[in-house]
Amino acid sequence: MTDPGSLPAAAQMRPRATIRVDLKAIAEMIEPGTRVLDIGCGDGALLDYLAHEKRVDARGIEISQAGVNACVAQGLSVVQGNADTDLKDYPTGGFDYAILSQTLQATWDPKAVVGELVRIARRAIVSFPNFGVWHVRLRLLVSGRMPVTDTLSAAWYETPNIHLCTIDDFVGLCDTLGVTIEKAMVLDSQGRPRSLNAPGRLANLLGEQGLFVLRRGR
Amino acid sequence: MDPLERLGPLSANPRIAAVDTTAPDFPGRRFEIPAAAPLRLDSGVELGPVTVAYQTYGTLNADRSNAVLVCHALTGDQFVADRHPVTGKPGWWEALVGAGKLVDTNRYFVVCANVLGGCMGSTGPKDINPATGKPWGLAFPVITIGDMVKAQARLLDHLGIEQLFCVIGGSMGGMQVLEWVSAYPERVFAAVPVATSYRHSAQNIAFNEVGRQAIMADPDWQNGAYQLAGVSPDRGLAVARMAAHITYLSETALHRKFGRRLQNRAQLSYGFDADFQVESYLRHQGSTFVDRFDANSYLYITRAMDYFDLQAEHGGSLAEAFTGTKTRFCVVSFTSDWLFPTSESRALVHALNAAAANVSFVEIVSDKGHDAFLLDEPEFHSVIGGFLNGAAEHRGLKFG
Numbered sequence: 001m002t003d004p005g006s007l008p009a010a011a012q013m014r015p016r017a018t019i020r021v022d023l024k025a026i027a028e029m030i031e032p033g034t035r036v037l038d039i040g041c042g043d044g045a046l047l048d049y050l051a052h053e054k055r056v057d058a059r060g061i062e063i064s065q066a067g068v069n070a071c072v073a074q075g076l077s078v079v080q081g082n083a084d085t086d087l088k089d090y091p092t093g094g095f096d097y098a099i100l101s102q103t104l105q106a107t108w109d110p111k112a113v114v115g116e117l118v119r120i121a122r123r124a125i126v127s128f129p130n131f132g133v134w135h136v137r138l139r140l141l142v143s144g145r146m147p148v149t150d151t152l153s154a155a156w157y158e159t160p161n162i163h164l165c166t167i168d169d170f171v172g173l174c175d176t177l178g179v180t181i182e183k184a185m186v187l188d189s190q191g192r193p194r195s196l197n198a199p200g201r202l203a204n205l206l207g208e209q210g211l212f213v214l215r216r217g218r
Numbered sequence: 219m220d221p222l223e224r225l226g227p228l229s230a231n232p233r234i235a236a237v238d239t240t241a242p243d244f245p246g247r248r249f250e251i252p253a254a255a256p257l258r259l260d261s262g263v264e265l266g267p268v269t270v271a272y273q274t275y276g277t278l279n280a281d282r283s284n285a286v287l288v289c290h291a292l293t294g295d296q297f298v299a300d301r302h303p304v305t306g307k308p309g310w311w312e313a314l315v316g317a318g319k320l321v322d323t324n325r326y327f328v329v330c331a332n333v334l335g336g337c338m339g340s341t342g343p344k345d346i347n348p349a350t351g352k353p354w355g356l357a358f359p360v361i362t363i364g365d366m367v368k369a370q371a372r373l374l375d376h377l378g379i380e381q382l383f384c385v386i387g388g389s390m391g392g393m394q395v396l397e398w399v400s401a402y403p404e405r406v407f408a409a410v411p412v413a414t415s416y417r418h419s420a421q422n423i424a425f426n427e428v429g430r431q432a433i434m435a436d437p438d439w440q441n442g443a444y445q446l447a448g449v450s451p452d453r454g455l456a457v458a459r460m461a462a463h464i465t466y467l468s469e470t471a472l473h474r475k476f477g478r479r480l481q482n483r484a485q486l487s488y489g490f491d492a493d494f495q496v497e498s499y500l501r502h503q504g505s506t507f508v509d510r511f512d513a514n515s516y517l518y519i520t521r522a523m524d525y526f527d528l529q530a531e532h533g534g535s536l537a538e539a540f541t542g543t544k545t546r547f548c549v550v551s552f553t554s555d556w557l558f559p560t561s562e563s564r565a566l567v568h569a570l571n572a573a574a575a576n577v578s579f580v581e582i583v584s585d586k587g588h589d590a591f592l593l594d595e596p597e598f599h600s601v602i603g604g605f606l607n608g609a610a611e612h613r614g615l616k617f618g
Contacts, residue, residue, distance in 0.1 A: 079567055081567075
């Protein structure tokens with residue numbers, strides 16, 4: 001039987017739209033031909049890119065029905081679901097990569113979600129807006145009000161981002177969970193990776209977003 | 219060939235055709251499972267010969283990789299994209315199936331077979347029992363969804379189709395889709411179970427039981443031997459249909475369509491005529507249904523649905539039914555479907571996830587109830603179209 005996971009060569013030739021710089025940074029970490037679960041896959045831009053540019057067996061979970069329907073109508077394998085409740089169904093080690101891009105801060109239980117990510121996949125790739133970036137700190141300090149920025153654009157009373165954290169906070173969570181940080185980088189305001197190696201104090205001050213590659217255990 | 223061309227002349231009295239086995243049979247194709255190699259049913263009974271009545275549309279390609287099996291629901295039949303030989307109405311899924319449609323018969327070779335136990339040409343309780351020379355009636359063995367699928371698999375063997383590109387069906391048709399994937403995992407490249415479940419719920423068994431009891435309470439049912447008595451339990455079957463029909467709709471849809479409006483009258487009659495439009499509508503649904511359906515078939519097919527429980531068949535773990543599956547799934551439910559609610563599809567999706575299956579799952583917003591899967595639902599159709607195109611790409615199907 002033909003393996004449904006692999007695309008025939010002709011299909012890869014189709015020109016694809018370019019994707020956001022931060023998604024590109026994630027895509028570059030993915031080995032071709034692997035099995036990937038993108039949690040909170042939105043309109044499926046990253047999945048589509050991975051499926052066609054990297055011949056990845058790409059699956060997605062998306063909470064919004066409109067997003068799911070758009071993905072499936074494009075031929076992507078996406079289920080309507082919720083990172084907080086649905087990851088527990090997936091078998092341990094069923095994926096090579098689990099991606100959680102710009103979604104962690106909107107989950108009810110980020111700690112449990114990160115635990116599930118490293119359970120279901122050999123590598124977890126997590127990105128999130130850094131609440132510790134200097135201008136957010138400055139706004140809070142100067143105005144005394146919850147910062148509203150390009151990456152955190154909603155007012156406090158209507159934001160879906162209920163568990164904001166800083167890069168240092170996230171490093172602390174990984175430590176608590178006994179999760180190994182294989183790679184840590186920060187993205188600038190355009191989503192471009194900045195070459196700050198260790199997730200040190202400077203990263204927490206300058207990074208708009210944190211981007212981490214994690215694996216289970218120490 | 220134009221699907222309509224293939225249809226022979228309609229029976230002069232379709233009502234008789236539906237129940238009288240001596241009347242000319244329905245148009246379309248036939249395959250016979252010989253008595254020498256009978257179907258071994260889940261009940262242990264060996265049944266043969268068995269006739270499978272089916273329709274095909276489109277052309278099977280050279281490497282036999284473009285076949286799509288459409289599985290019909292409880293009261294559906296093989297005329298998925300043909301004018302119905304009894305009612306004269308368009309095929310029941312012409313919204314999806316046909317030339318240039320989503321299940322494009324210019325691309326795919328579409329097969330749809332009347333289920334085992336049905337009454338549109340496949341062997342069922344109204345046919346002659348070779349052992350007695352009389353209609354089977356209640357002597358017909360109880361059949362299951364698994365038995366229906368076994369009969370379809372024999373048909374596909376006969377047609378030389380090793381692997382189906384896709385199996386698609388709604389409601390009981392969706393049960394067959396799941397049974398196909400579970401029983402013949404290598405034979406299904408893509409599966410689309412729509413508005414269905416992996417097992418019939420207590421509520422659904424209850425509704426089916428009401429329908430069966432309505433039939434059996436009709437004196438003309440004659441303990442299932444109504445053909446010999448020259449009668450037909452039309453009243454019971456009509457009531458069964460009326461009750462079932464309510465479950466296919468939604469409160470919103472019923473209210474929008476009928477409200478409390480009166481039927482052909484200005485005021486209440488203070489009697490038991492069909493005062494309300496909704497009553498008149500249901501009576502019409504019941505009375506037209508008996509023209510095309512056999513009462514005993516209704517008993518047997520509803521029983522098959524009740525018995526369906528893919529989870530129990532796999533030791534209580536639904537994921538076991540799909541272990542190692544390579545099939546691509548697209549599970550679809552509708553928000554207002556209370557007969558097969560989204561929660562059932564979600565449980566199915568959780569099991570597929572646990573089996574690491576490649577699965578898409580969409581819930582379509584519709585207020586049309588269970589019947590939404592048969593109707594013009596643009597978002598449903600765009601999802602099915604996208605899924606099929608994506609699957610065809612993965613299968614390497616090329617269309618001219």
